[in-house]
Amino acid sequence: MGKLAFNETVRNASLPLLLPIVKILAYLGIHPNIITITCLVGFIISSIFIAYGELLFGGIFLFLFAPLDAIDGLLARYSKKVTPFGAFLDSVLDRYGEIFLFLAFTYYFLIQNSFVGVILSFLAITGSLMVSYTRARAEGVGFECKVGILTRFERVTLLIIALIFDVCIPILIFIALFTHITALQRIMHVYRIYRTGG
Secondary structure, three states: OHHHHHHHHHHHHHHHHHHHHHHHHHHOOOOHHHHHHHHHHHHHHHHHHHHOOOHHHHHHHHHHHOOHHHHHHHHHHHOOOOOHHHHHHHHHHHHHHHHHHHHHHHHHHHHOOOHHHHHHHHHHHHHHHHHHHHHHHHHHOOOOOOOOOOOHHHHHHHHHHHHHOOOHHHHHHHHHHHHHHHHHHHHHHHHHHHHHOO
């Protein structure tokens, strides 16, 4: 529950900053799905910089575009355009965004002849996808599953830090380890709910 409280605190703290942007976008008639797609484009641009070794620029673009992941949902609620497809599209493109980022890391470390970096990138993306999949699958069979220590918000924040301060290997070690721990937490969480019938 601490994790949920933390995410809620961040969301509430950022609301005064994001709401004016949301109001402008709503006034301009921009659809939330456009923001979702734009967020993916930003992640792809960041990935291109990462792949070619421009880590600082990759971090800056990720820092600039990552907030769109929150803005699209706020815009949908503010403009009363919340739809099941919009939520579905947001989740799918979020996964693609992370795939592009870690693919870029893999390419970058291949060029650098860093076997460790390549393995860490692989472990980080598989862990990240499993964190998302465990929640989606749990909810698909009727269990709420938002627990865990390393959700998407934390992963993206850590990647921004890794890129801007050029500490990619230590951060990737952390992500590679704790994403799989988070997936395991979610498996155990669903199992406990199943066993207790709650």
